[in-house]
Structure formats: structure tokens, C-alpha cells
Amino acid sequence: MATTQELKSRGAVLLDDVRSSSWQSRIAVVITVALLVLLLIQAIKDPGQFFSQLLVGITNGAIIALIALGYTLVYGIIELINFAHGDNFMIGSFVGLTVLSGTFLGLSFFAPITAESGAVLKIFGVILALVIAMVVCGLINVGIERVAYKPLRNSPRLAVLITAIGMSFILQNLGLIWKGASQIPFPDLISDDNVLAGITYTVFYRWKDLFVILVTMPLLVGLSYFIQRTKQGKAMRAVAQDKEAAAMMGINVNRTISITFLLGGILAGASGVMFGLFNGTTVFNLGFRQGLFAFTAAVLGGIGNLTGAVLGGLVIGVIGSMNDQYIGVRWTDIVIFTVLILVLVFRPRGLLGDRSAVQGGGQQ
Amino acid sequence: MSEARKEEVPNIIFEARSITKVFGGLVAVNAVDFYIPQGGIVSLIGPNGAGKTTFFNMVSGLLRPTAGSFFFLGQDVTRLVPHRRAQMGIGRTFQNIRLFGTMSALDNVLTGMHVRLRGGIVGSILGTPGVRREEKEARERAADLLKFVGLRSRETFAKNLPYGDQRRLEIARALASEPKLLLLDEPTAGMNPQETARLTQLIGRLKEEYGISVLLIEHEMRVVMSISDWVTVLDHGEKISEGAPAQVRVDPKVIEAYLGTAMTG
Numbered sequence: 001m002a003t004t005q006e007l008k009s010r011g012a013v014l015l016d017d018v019r020s021s022s023w024q025s026r027i028a029v030v031i032t033v034a035l036l037v038l039l040l041i042q043a044i045k046d047p048g049q050f051f052s053q054l055l056v057g058i059t060n061g062a063i064i065a066l067i068a069l070g071y072t073l074v075y076g077i078i079e080l081i082n083f084a085h086g087d088n089f090m091i092g093s094f095v096g097l098t099v100l101s102g103t104f105l106g107l108s109f110f111a112p113i114t115a116e117s118g119a120v121l122k123i124f125g126v127i128l129a130l131v132i133a134m135v136v137c138g139l140i141n142v143g144i145e146r147v148a149y150k151p152l153r154n155s156p157r158l159a160v161l162i163t164a165i166g167m168s169f170i171l172q173n174l175g176l177i178w179k180g181a182s183q184i185p186f187p188d189l190i191s192d193d194n195v196l197a198g199i200t201y202t203v204f205y206r207w208k209d210l211f212v213i214l215v216t217m218p219l220l221v222g223l224s225y226f227i228q229r230t231k232q233g234k235a236m237r238a239v240a241q242d243k244e245a246a247a248m249m250g251i252n253v254n255r256t257i258s259i260t261f262l263l264g265g266i267l268a269g270a271s272g273v274m275f276g277l278f279n280g281t282t283v284f285n286l287g288f289r290q291g292l293f294a295f296t297a298a299v300l301g302g303i304g305n306l307t308g309a310v311l312g313g314l315v316i317g318v319i320g321s322m323n324d325q326y327i328g329v330r331w332t333d334i335v336i337f338t339v340l341i342l343v344l345v346f347r348p349r350g351l352l353g354d355r356s357a358v359q360g361g362g363q364q
Numbered sequence: 365m366s367e368a369r370k371e372e373v374p375n376i377i378f379e380a381r382s383i384t385k386v387f388g389g390l391v392a393v394n395a396v397d398f399y400i401p402q403g404g405i406v407s408l409i410g411p412n413g414a415g416k417t418t419f420f421n422m423v424s425g426l427l428r429p430t431a432g433s434f435f436f437l438g439q440d441v442t443r444l445v446p447h448r449r450a451q452m453g454i455g456r457t458f459q460n461i462r463l464f465g466t467m468s469a470l471d472n473v474l475t476g477m478h479v480r481l482r483g484g485i486v487g488s489i490l491g492t493p494g495v496r497r498e499e500k501e502a503r504e505r506a507a508d509l510l511k512f513v514g515l516r517s518r519e520t521f522a523k524n525l526p527y528g529d530q531r532r533l534e535i536a537r538a539l540a541s542e543p544k545l546l547l548l549d550e551p552t553a554g555m556n557p558q559e560t561a562r563l564t565q566l567i568g569r570l571k572e573e574y575g576i577s578v579l580l581i582e583h584e585m586r587v588v589m590s591i592s593d594w595v596t597v598l599d600h601g602e603k604i605s606e607g608a609p610a611q612v613r614v615d616p617k618v619i620e621a622y623l624g625t626a627m628t629g
Contacts, residue, residue, distance in 0.1 A: 229499075231481050238464050238475045244426055245462040250450035250479030250541050 025346055042326055048202025053325045054318060059209040061317020062216040063278065066271035067294035068301070068309040069223065070141075070264030076304035077240045077260045079157065083164040084144055086291015087171035088265060092137045092272020093186075093282040094179055096129040100187050115188045122189045126277065130215065133269035140171075141265030142258050150254070168287070175284035183283045186276040212274050219270060220310065223263065227306065236260055240304075296340050302350025311351060315339075375402035377577045378423070378454075378545050383432035385418055385601075392418045394601040395432070400545065405571055405578045407588045407609075410598035411621055416581045417459060419598065420549055423579065424456045425449045436545070451479045455543030457534040459550045459581070465523035469515060469533050472522050473506040476540030509536045513566060528559040535566070545577045546570065552584050560584060567591055589613065597621065 021029075043050040067089050074082045102110040113125035148167050152160045191207040227233035238246040239256045247253050275290065276282045297316045301308025316336055323332045343351060380398040384391070393415040400406045408416050421427040423434065425446035433442040441449055455476075464472050481498055510518060513532040517525065522533060531551055538546055548567065552560040564587050570576045582588045588595060588609065595612040597605040599621040605612055612618055 230495075231478060231499075234467075234471060234475045235478055237467060237471075238478075241464045241466070242462050244446070245458065245464070246475075247426075247446035248424060248450055248456050249476050249537070250447050251475075252447050 028342055028346060039322060039326070048200075048204070049325070051202075052204040053321050055203070055205050055209055057318035057321030058314060059212045059278070059317070060321060061297075061314035062212050063271050063275050063313075064290070064294050064297050064316055065310040065313025066216060066219065066267045066274075067290060068297040068313045069306060070268050071295050071298040072301075072303055072306060072309040073260050073264045075298070076306075077236060077257055078149070078153070080149065080160050080164060081295070082141075082144075082149075082261075082264070083161075083291070084167035084171055085141075085264065085268060086287035086294065087168050087175070088137050088140055088144075088287070089268040089272045089275070089290060089294075090175055090282070090284065090287035091140060091171060092133040092269035093276040093286065094175060094272075095133040095136045095269065096273030096276055097179075097184060097186060097282060099129040099132050100125055100189070113187060113189065117189075126189060126211075126273075130270055130273050133273045134266045135269070137269030137272065138262045138265035141261040141268070145258060145261040150257075168291075172285060172287065175287075179284060181284060183281050186280050186282060188280060190277055208278050212278055215270060215274055219267060223267070224306070226263070232256070232259060293336070296336065300340055300343055300350055302352040305350065305352050308350055308352035315351075376400070377402045377437060378579070379435040380419075380423070381433050381435070383419070383422060383429045383434070385415070385422060385427065386430045392601050393422070393429075393598075396598070396601075396603050398596060398603070400577050400579055401593070403571060403575055403577055404593045405567065405580060405591050406594045406596065407580045407582055407592040408596050408598060409582065409585075409588055409612075410604075413600075414598040414621075415601040416598055417549060418601075420456070420547055420579075420581060424454060424547055447479075450541055450543075453542065453544035454547065455538035455541045455545070456547035457531075457538050457549055457551060459553065461527075461530045461534055463522035463530055463534060463537070466521055468519045469510060469522055469525065469529075469536075470503070470506050470518040472533060472537050473509055473540045474502055476537035477502050477506065479541055506536075506540065509539055512536070512539070512569075514562070528555055531555065531563070532566070539570075539574070539576075543576060545579065547579045549581050550583060551580070552582065552587055560587060563587075564591055 039050075067086065070085045070088075071082060074080060074085070098104055101112045103112070113121055117125070144167050148163050149160055152163060190211050193207055194201075195205045195207055195210050196203055227236060235246065235251045235256045236259065238249065238251055239253050243253050246256070272282075275286070293316055294313070297312035298309045299312070300315060301310070301312030316339075319336055319339055320332050323329075323335045327335065376399050378400040380396060382395045382397055383393055384395050385393040396419065398419075408419065410416055418427065422429050425441075425444060425448075429442065433440055435441065436449070436452060436454065439452075441452065444452075464475060467475065481502060507518065510516075510533075513536045515525075515529055515532055515536065517529070522530065525533060531553075535546075535548070535551065551567070552563050555563065567578060567580070568591050570578060580588070580592065592609050595606065595609050596603060597612060597615070597618050604617045604621060605615045607615070
């Protein structure tokens with residue numbers, strides 16, 4: 001509970017901040033406030049549409065956040081932007097698609113699971129696709145680290161960065177060979193009906209949106225528990241801060257780095273399958289665009305910071321969906337990257353500051 | 365002289381046989397023979413640049429010796445990576461404090477316990493009762509260790525602790541891995557006389573209460589002379605003298621090495 005005196009002094013501090021701020025930041029604040037007011041007007045004019053759009057944004061943001069976590073985890077521990085991560089996400093969606101089709105390498109394991117299948121079979125299929133994609137992507141990520149990044153651990157960082165870009169192309173082309181160049185439809189397993197039907201008809205929230213949240217939430221909670229609470233999580237934070245000191249604590253640094261890549265891959269696999277089921281389609285170069293958004297989200301939130309990656313993902317998702325609705329789809333990319341640039345100009349280390357969460361959970 | 369001592373103390377916990385380290389053209393450590401008896405406090409002294417820290421880094425495994433070999437508990441550990449040595453029971457602190465800055469003091473100590481906790485990756489994800497009980501016990505033991513080194517603030521981030529507390533926390537963290545041999549790299553550097561006295565006392569207690577052998581690099585001669593069982597002197601990478609503190613103190617070669625440095629540098 002803030003007393004009036006505290007409030008007053010806070011107000012005074014705010015006034016001082018405004019006085020000392022540059023004219024650029026004043027303009028940025030004015031623009032931001034203007035946009036928020038415009039949004040508020042829209043929200044009052046048609047609340048149903050506004051909240052539907054907000055929920056869509058959160059759903060999109062959740063998918064981006066899961067990929068962004070992979071970037072940020074790896075950056076936090078070895079300070080590498082793993083450009084192959086977005087393409088690993090694409091592989092995840094392909095693996096999910098393959099599992100749902102029931103056929104692999106010409107061998108048919110079970111009948112394809114399609115929109116006509118029974119509810120139990122659908123649920124089973126989705127869970128199976130998610131689990132297999134998570135495992136495969138996790139292992140791919142670990143493999144990439146072993147083969148491509150580990151031998152270069154003591155090389156200049158540029159060498160590893162170029163290698164990461166190379167791995168990205170390799171995965172992309174593997175995807176191209178595997179499923180071809182055209183857009184591939186995903187079976188429409190999850191209903192487009194409104195979850196809120198019967199409660200309200202003004203806000204439209206599809207089962208698909210709910211599905212994404214239902215998969216994302218446990219993954220986020222699990223990841224946060226793993227990093228904050230468990231022995232391996234502590235080892236990860238220790239390695240992120242000081243590899244030699246960590247080794248002197250008996251922590252196997254190489255194994256800890258592998259586990260980090262495994263976690264990132266698992267999240268990428270899950271979000272790949274979710275993306276396919278949510279958007280109904282996937283394509284071999286999907287990882288480029290989504291990866292770029294996710295990377296943007298990670299930087300926006302503060303790269304290396306887990307909470308930041310989730311926040312960045314949600315911010316990008318919501319800005320994207322609001323923009324789709326009120327400004328126009330073709331402006332979305334421009335607006336998102338403009339926001340990124342503005343954030344980086346005024347907060348160069350991202351919204352929440354870099355690296356703090358992998359290393360120990362924010363400021364104190 | 366050193367042969368005679370070997371016969372007196374049959375229990376050798378750590379031994380270095382003609383260790384040499386060459387960086388490019390510079391011989392940092394030259395054919396040093398060295399051993400630490402079980403439960404002993406051995407100090408390594410010498411002027412700046414004598415190769416003490418290089419030797420230390422080789423003992424803990426961060427550097428590989430160019431030639432020679434190390435034996436720990438009768439086993440050849442020369443080619444063992446640092447975390448395996450830590451698992452065997454070699455713990456260390458660093459000259460320039462290297463705590464995990466944005467973790468709490470308690471978490472730093474818990475990280476030190478890493479090797480002694482069994483909880484595997486699956487168990488930690490599922491949070492099985494065994495793992496939970498172990499975590500709880502670990503927390504209690506970490507709190508005890510903090511008490512042992514005299515640290516009261518548990519939840520403060522390591523980087524926000526006062527300097528002396530950081531040094532003590534580093535020792536607590538190293539103790540958490542239950543070392544049989546503890547390497548202390550200038551533990552009293554930058555401390556005031558009172559803090560130094562308290563820490564000296566603490567090092568003595570390590571030996572008495574935990575039976576830990578200690579290898580100490582130290583510049584503060586009062587500390588070295590008061591707690592060491594044995595002192596080895598390095599200069600320009602060579603062992604120039606060793607013996608009981610009183611002997612080393614009057615060794616003309618040692619005096620020359622220190623005064624020589626003082627005059628030129």
C-alpha cells in the first residue's frame with residue numbers, strides 16, 4: 001500500500017524523468033500513447049472484436065514465445081544466436097505431419113488421422129505427434145550442437161555464427177527434399193468452433209486457440225520449474241555465468257550445454273506441431289519467417305532472459321493481431337520491426353534486460 | 365630433505381611429479397615435484413609471476429601440464445577434466461572471486477553440492493519424493509555451511525554481498541562439494557586485518573572439523589606462517605625452497621627472491 005507521500009514523490013520522480021528525457025523519447029511516448037488511445041477507442045466501439053483479436057494475438061504470441069525461448073536459452077548459455085533454431089521448428093511441424101499421416105519411409109503404421117477420425121483418436125494423434133516432434137527436434141538440436149558448434153567453442157564467435165547460418169540452410173534444404181517446395185496442408189483436427197459459445201457470442205475464441213494455450217502453459221511452467229528449482233537447472237545457470245567455476249563445482253559443462261539445446265529443441269518441436277495444427281499449413285521455409293519473429297521476440301524481451309522471451313513473444317503476437325485488424329495485414333511486418341527498433345533505441349538491452357533470468361531471475 | 369619427509373608422512377593425498385608448463389616460449393612452471401599429506405595445510409608462496417596460479421590451475425584441471433603427472437588418492441589424474449576432479453574431491457576458490465553473481469548465497473552453495481546430489485534429470489522433472497527429500501536436505505546442509513563460514517544473508521544475490529562475505533561464500537561453495545583437498549587461491553586478498561584473522565581461524569577449523577587437506581596460495585606471510593604445516597616456495601617457475609614455515613622464513617634463497625623482486629619491480 002502506497003501512502004500519499006510515496007505517491008507524491010513517485011510523481012515528482014516521473015516529472016524529473018520527463019524533464020530530463022530527450023525529445024526523441026518524448027515523441028516515442030506521445031506516439032505510443034496515441035496508439036493506445038486509438039486501440040482503446042476501438043475497444044469501446046466494438047469490445048467483442050477487440051477481445052477476440054487480443055486472444056488471437058496471445059495465441060500467436062504463445063507459439064512465437066516457445067520458439068523464442070529456444071533462442072534465448074542457447075544465447076544465455078553459450079552466447080550464440082542459433083540461426084538453425086527456426087528451421088528446427090519447421091522440421092518439428094514436418095515430423096508432426098508425418099506422424100499424423102501414419103506413414104514413414106513408405107511404411108504405413110496406421111491409417112492417417114484426419115478431420116473425420118473419432119475424438120479419442122484425434123486426441124491420441126495430436127499427443128503422439130507432439131511427443132515425437134519434441135523428441136526428434138530435441139535430438140536434432142543436440143546433434144547440431146555436437147557436430148557443428150562444439151568443435152568451434154573456442155573459435156571466434158563469428159565462426160560459430162556463420163556455422164549456425166549454414167546449419168539453417170542445411171535443415172531448410174532437408175525439409176525441401178523431404179516434403180517438397182509447396183505449402184502442405186495439415187489435417188484439420190481441432191475444431192474452429194467457439195469455446196465461449198453459450199456464454200457470450202461477442203467474443204470469439206476457437207478451440208484451436210485454447211489448444212495452443214493448453215499446450216504452452218504446462219511447457220512454460222515446467223521449464224521455469226526446471227531452471228529455477230532442479231539441480232540440472234542450477235547447473236545451467238551456473239554454466240551460463242562462469243563455465244570454469246561451474247566445472248570446479250563438478251558440473252559437466254558439455255552435458256549441461258547439451259541439455260540446454262535439448263530443451264530448446266523440445267520447445268521448438270512442440271511449437272512446430274502447434275503451428276501446423278493452428279494454421280492448417282506448413283512449408284519448408286516456414287522456419288525463416290517464424291524464426292525471425294521469434295528471434296525478434298527474444299531480442300525485444302532481452303536476449304538470454306526467459307521471462308523476456310515470453311513477454312516479447314506475446315507483445316509481438318498482440319501487436320501483429322491488432323495490426324491485422326485495425327491497420328492492415330500487409331503492414332504487420334513493418335510495424336513489428338519498427339517496434340523492435342524503437343525498443344532497442346530506448347532500451348538497448350531489451351524490455352527486461354539481457355541474460356538475467358537464465359542466470360538467476362531478474363534484478364534484486 | 366623432501367625424501368626424508370615422505371617417510372615421516374606415509375599418507376599422501378596429492379602428488380605432483382616433475383610438472384612443467386610452457387606457454388609459447390615461456391616456462392611458467394619448471395619440473396616441480398610436490399606433495400600434500402593427508403590432512404595437511406600446505407602453502408605455496410613466491411613473488412608475483414612465480415607460476416603459483418598456473419600450478420593451481422593445473423592441479424584443478426583448468427590447464428593441462430606440458431609434462432609431468434598428478435596423482436590424487438593414488439590415482440593418475442593428469443588427463444582428467446575439471447569436473448571429474450571435482451567429483452573425486454578437489455575443490456577450489458579463485459583469486460578473483462568467481463561466484464555466480466545473480467544467484468542467492470544459498471543457491472551458490474547448492475550449486476556447489478551438484479556432484480553430491482543423485483537426483484537425475486528425469487527425477488528432477490517429475491519431482492519424485494526421493495528427489496524432493498534430497499533437495500530439502502541439501503538446503504539444510506547449505507544453510508549449515510553458510511553458518512560455518514559465518515554468513516548470515518542467505519537470500520542476497522552473491523554480487524551484492526560485501527567483499528569479505530563473498531570470499532567466505534566462495535569457501536562455503538567449495539566446501540559444499542565435499543572436497544578432500546581444498547585449493548585456496550589468495551583467500552585473504554583485499555581483506556582487513558580482522559577479516560584476515562577470522563579467515564585464518566576458519567582455514568584451521570577446516571582441517572580440524574572436516575579433516576580436509578588444504579593447498580594455499582597466500583601473500584600475507586602472517587597467515588602462511590601461522591597455519592601452514594609445510595611451505596613450498598616458487599620463483600620463476602622453479603621450486604627454490606621448501607620446509608616447515610620457520611625453516612623457509614630464514615632460507616637465504618627465499619629472502620633473495622622476495623627482496624630481488626622488491627628492488628626491480
